[in-house]
Amino acid sequence: MAISGLIPRKTLFGNPDKASPQISPNGEYITFLAPVDGILNIWLAKSTDPDSAIPITQDSDRGIRFYGWTYTNEHIAYIQDIGGDENWHVYVVNIHTHQTKDLTPYDGVQARFQEISPKFSNDLLLSLNDRDPQLHDIYKVNINTGNRTLVQENDGFAGYITDDDFNVRFATRVTEDGGSELLEKAGDSFWKPFIEIGIEDTLTTSPIGFDDTGTILYLVDSRDRDTAALVSLNLQNGDTTLIAESPHADVSDTMVDPNNKNIQAVAFTHERKTWIFLDENVKKDLEYLESISQGEIEIVSQSFNDEIWIVAFVLDDGPVRFYKYNRPEQQASFLFTNRDSLTDVNLSNMHSTTIKSRDNFDLISYYTLPSESSNDSGIPDSPCPTVLLVHGGPWHRDTWGYSALHQMLSNRGYAVLSVNFRGSTGFGKAFINAANLEWGRNMHNDLIDAVNWAIDSRIADPSKIAIMGGSYGGYATLIGLTATPNVFACGIDIVGPSNLLTLINSIPPYWQPQIELWASRVGDHRTEQGRKLLSERSPLNYINNINKPLLIGQGANDPRVNQAESDQIVDAMNENGIPVTYVLYPDEGHGFVKPENNLSFFAVAEAFLSKHLNGSYEPIDDDFEGASVTVPTGASEIPGLKEAL
Template sequence: MKATVSSWDSATTFFCTPLETMFRLSPNGQWLSYLHTDPDRHHIGLSRIDEHLNLEPQYDYPLRDDEYVLDVVWKTDEILIVTTMVCGAQHKQLHMIDITANRFTDLSGELAICELACMLPARPDEILTYDEDEQGLRVVSHLNLRTQERVTLLICQPDDTQLFFDWAGQLRLVLSASDSGYQIKKPIPQEGRFEVVGICPYDASFTPIFTDVDPDHDFFALTNIERDSLSLARVNIAQAMTIHWIETDADKDMTGITGVDPNGDIEGVVFATTPQQYHFFNADTDRLYQRIKARIGLPLCTMLAKSADGERFVFAGASDVQPEISYLYDATVDLLVVLGSAFPQLDPTTLATTQFYTVPSFDGLRIECYLTIPEVQTPRPLILFPHAGPWGHDRWGFNAIVQYFCAAGFAVLQMNFRGSTGSGRQFIQASIGHWEDDVQTDIEIALKHALQHDAIDSQHIHGFGISFGGYSVLMQLIRHAIPFTNAVIINAPSDMAYLLENMPKDWQPIQEAFYHLVHDPRIPTGQQALQQASPLHHCHRIHCPLMIVHSRQDRIVPVGQSETLAATMQAQNQSVTLHVIDDEGHEILKPQSLRRVMQQSLDFLLQPLLIQNS
């Protein structure tokens, strides 16, 4: 087998070339912000939009080469708030762009951690932030954007996992970890205390959405506390918490809302279907969305932004072979123009299509599978690529890692095993205490089903996984139900007891949730189960070459886990290679680092195939 392009050139194409994405409209619809990159860093660009939707570039703000842009939000028509992640340490930082002064300001100052808590839309010069003070405590601060003056409003308690504010900055709800789940607490300001109004079990979800500032009014929430699917509801907490469901036809989890209209109503919701499905409550908005989706001509269509007057919009379209393309639309003149593409250098006709199907697991649970196969005549070696999390999910659409491997001649299998989000609460519950067995059986069954495909070379099975995906690859190698040719794991845990007992400080409020959802190391049976679930203690069963990649600054899964695993395997004369990345954290964010890791991974996975062909 031969790669269609060199691993270095291909890695550059997929992970280190200029792109334009994250387009955002100013409230007045006259400005457009966007993220663009060069090989070394991210830039925030700003363009003025004329009456014909022509863009006039005005400003360009380069970020530091160790910063990765997470989000850009317009606060006013002149001010943007930029949230970044510092590579390596992976702490969030805030910046402000002031168009009138042409100024880019670091809002974090000397703080190691600074996150946006509330935008305060009614106060143009103020925001609320989550900061870490000198004692390492998490605090909520009031920040004046003009003077940079900070005033601490409250100190978060150790068990507080999330604080929820309304748009005026009032603290409305707090979620705190407890033995029985997340306590939902409302403040009683006149008494200086909090009252527990409900419990969200650890296998459920509860995200409030406040559209007004009256604490006595109902509010919206995305939750599945009293049902299987994550759904939209109206919630009242005047006395005991009561939930009134807003029914829709879809039977999948909701993944979010599309926005809130000027009247304080939810405009629409998004479902975790394949492909992703939108449901708008307003008929005019739904007709507009359907019309633009038809004009774009792509199965995935997202409304990304709109102006305050509802006249200008940013849409995005994509498919399994088409990376995201962003469009600007003006409803007053019915004009739609292309803004930019996430991967402008890729030709969709050369990419591999993704097949979606489901297979039954051992207990009848349906496992969603995504199989991407290059269009070639001979059977292709297969890469098993389980997702990270496990509380996340793969979805149908363009995936740069998948297409990178397909460009080299591999087929790629992804699946949503039990514990993945998007398929309901019972799907999550089926994974509790079963990371090492039932979850792995789902993956094994999906893999065996894919090997029946005529286009798959069943003699050459490879593994590739990141974080929990890497853990699952290790468990598949250990189970040895299917022989693997070789495998690559990245920032993967191998000692589960150590992982749960040594969480980073900012993860400790959710430590109790992990004890409930995985195994509890505080009790003997939990310790025994965690040992059974730890690849480190069973790595002698691995019979194929393994490449381990780990970031030295990983705070979630410390690099010592991979160093210990590699040393143990080397002492047993097993074939193992360890690569340590010095300047990255649990997520590999720098384009140069990602390119290097993916190139090393592809070279390693190709090696036995190239030797065989030679």
């Protein structure tokens, strides 16, 4: 049912007012992302006068999402792809002339940042797969001219560890059993084994950088323990020192002095994020900042001398508030929020809880109640229509904080439940390894256990539960409708794979060096037994079990989950006379980046959920303006969709 008084979709899913603020290394300038004619670009101001900001880039297509300062203090580097193909180009813009230069003007090539160093202010260390699509070689690239010099040709490694001197120190590779190893460079073309990491520790053990001398290597390390701790390894004598650990969670974040590379604080995120402080001065700074504003504190940018910070205060029921903090003076000045319009609407709180799986794992979960049902008890007056929102990855996790999707669904009358099922990161290696070869089985059982918890807790109405997610969450949606079709009233799959065999056979070439990770954790497509398992876990092979409405969203240029993954299940459902609505974007990849496209998809999703769960919805109006949305099939299944097209 469509009613008035709803939070407009554009308020939740449109461009932010300002986002991603950064301080220049010398502290003289502040930058942030903000729209120019509806497209996110980089804006610049003197740090003493942030209100005087002007745009310095002229992107007119997808908008800039990721950028960072270089140590010239005159150039900013950012990445951009074409239509979501993830073949990233690295650009630099001069803050004085506003001239932009493509440092990697190569078609069909993916560029990655390898190292940015104050010792080479005019150069960047970039990795590119232009010689071999599977392997990224390392180049030193001059910011001013674009000239490049080969630093390391890739002989078959998954990646490299470099230092501030632009030296290649270590190489990483995945072993045949799904483990990994770190190899130390011992000559121009000779590598000697340095650290062996068993399969049980591969996703929870990795180097994260060096100290300023280059003789201490910092690692997140779960070997000989369950949760990943932060340790330092002395490369001269081999001594290992424990820096910080938690019995409940892996290292989730660190604060590092940009100048001397000392670790200042270490974070662990179980239900909520907590910090262990190693630097007493930093601890005092955080204690002061806690008095400034509500919310979880994030230090999002630091000047090179570490005297100026950009600080974010993150809430679950409001916009992010950004401050500039002068450490010597212990003075914080408000900059802006990311979305001013959120201060004028009624948003819901996100609750955290721990749900027990049937085999006794702790499933750290987050839920939001319908706005009219929110109360201090965390339980609504009566069970609600509910959306199970499944994260992607699957080697990723949900966290507490503001979620536009949670807020929209809550505002429309739904409870929303996000579950860290086994395989989610951050909770120790036993939890992540319990997902090995369990796609569509115990990983899905965790989701069902969470649904049953929500029903037993009188949060969810068992007759009105939807499952929704992107990437792995899209796969989970398809599994939900094929393996447990009577649990869910409907499903929304966004860029989810339908056939695990075709998924693995079509991965991007630059994922090939990590194929053993996929083989050991998802299924081995090269063996008869592995192919049988992958086939058994593929929703495409069970489409006749689908008896509930399905909405599918896909980007045509997705390099991770190809369009064919959605095409083949849509075609099979059409052949079998099973209703499905398919929304396809010709200029998107793995997810919908353009605000117009994102807005249009959630307009469709909102109407779809309203039809099948009877929640409120904002009718599709001008939401398709500027969007590339196409609906190859099923437009008549959703209220207002056919007319909007």
